[in-house]
Each structure stands twice: as structure tokens, then as C-alpha cells.
Amino acid sequence: MDLTVSPIEPAVVRALLGTDDAGHAPRFSVDHDGGSPLRCCLTLARPGERVALVGYAPVRRWAADPGPYDELGPVFVHAEPCAGPDGDGWPEAHRGVARVLRAYDGRGHIVGGRMVPAEGDPERVAGELLAEDGVVVVHVRAVVFGCFQFSVR
Structure with a gap:
């Protein structure tokens, strides 16, 4: 995927x-x-x-x-608008960091999620979540504070 x-x-x-x-x-x-x-x-x-x-x-x-x-x-x-990321793949700054992946349906309701440890494969987990029925987007979040990092489709 x-x-x-x-x-x-x-x-x-x-x-x-x-x-x-x-x-x-x-x-x-x-x-x-x-x-x-x-x-x-x-x-x-x-x-x-x-x-x-x-x-x-x-x-x-x-x-x-x-x-x-x-x-x-x-x-x-x-503080000032920037050029954005280099490409649309998994950001290097977010590799090797534990994350929580939340799966959302089209209404915007959480329908699943998984914790990915630092040594885990977040791309594989995101793909598995997106393959589930009704899931339209996955939000990647910080483990400790729960802050939004980016979305995956």
C-alpha cells in the first residue's frame, strides 16, 4: 500500500x-x-x-x-511559513521514535489505533490500520503528550 x-x-x-x-x-x-x-x-x-x-x-x-x-x-x-517537507514519505525525524497511531473513519471518530515502539515499523502499522474497513486516515501522535505529529492516508 x-x-x-x-x-x-x-x-x-x-x-x-x-x-x-x-x-x-x-x-x-x-x-x-x-x-x-x-x-x-x-x-x-x-x-x-x-x-x-x-x-x-x-x-x-x-x-x-x-x-x-x-x-x-x-x-x-x-514562525514564518516554510517550504514544507521534502517528499511525502515517512519523515526521517520521526523514525526510531515511539508513536501512537490513531485510525479515524470519515466522520472523524476514532475507530482503532496502535502503539508503535521506537524499534517498530510505523509504516507497516499505518498500512494495516488504513486497510481496515471504514478507516480513511491515520494520525501519528506523540506517546507521552499525545500531540498530533502528522496524518497518513
Whole structure:
């Protein structure tokens, strides 16, 4: 199965840099040490790079009826719009990192999910989840904080 990995879309990033999905202004900062996971390009911030922390509700962007699954969480993006990721494959910055994969149906309801350990094969797991009846998208999330990382179709 061919998988397409998608960051937060550039038009959405531009909107979030004005007012985020919680109705707040972004919080701009400099990532002095680097390492913040950037959802606009699916890389890690370089030391000294300027980033924005915004509230993002990924399910409401595509779901027919997310209802209680319309959750909002913090994500980092570049402080100024960037060129996005290099390609649509699994991002190198997200290899070898434990992740939770959540499967959603077209309404935007969670219908399954799996934990993938750092040494696991997240692409295989994403493919298995997408092959299940009714699953239209998989969200990749951080294990500890549960933050949205990117989507897979």
C-alpha cells in the first residue's frame, strides 16, 4: 500500500500564525537547543530557530461530524511559513521514535489505533490500520503528550 504522509497544510499554517484553532495568538519563541517537532515541514527545529506554538484541531479540518473527537492540542510550526517537507514519505525525524497511531473513519471518530515502539515499523502499522474497513486516515501522535505529529492516508 502506498502511504501519503501529510504535514499541516501551508494555508492552515498561515491561518494558525494569525489566530490558532483555540482563538488565540500564537506564542513565538526561539528554540535555543533545537529539537521542537515542526508540523509544517516534519523536521526538528534547528538550534536558534524561531518557532510558534499554536493550538491545532486536526480532525475538524476534514471530518464530516467529529463531535467529541474534535480535540485541540499544541503543535510547533515555523514562525514564518516554510517550504514544507521534502517528499511525502515517512519523515526521517520521526523514525526510531515511539508513536501512537490513531485510525479515524470519515466522520472523524476514532475507530482503532496502535502503539508503535521506537524499534517498530510505523509504516507497516499505518498500512494495516488504513486497510481496515471504514478507516480513511491515520494520525501519528506523540506517546507521552499525545500531540498530533502528522496524518497518513
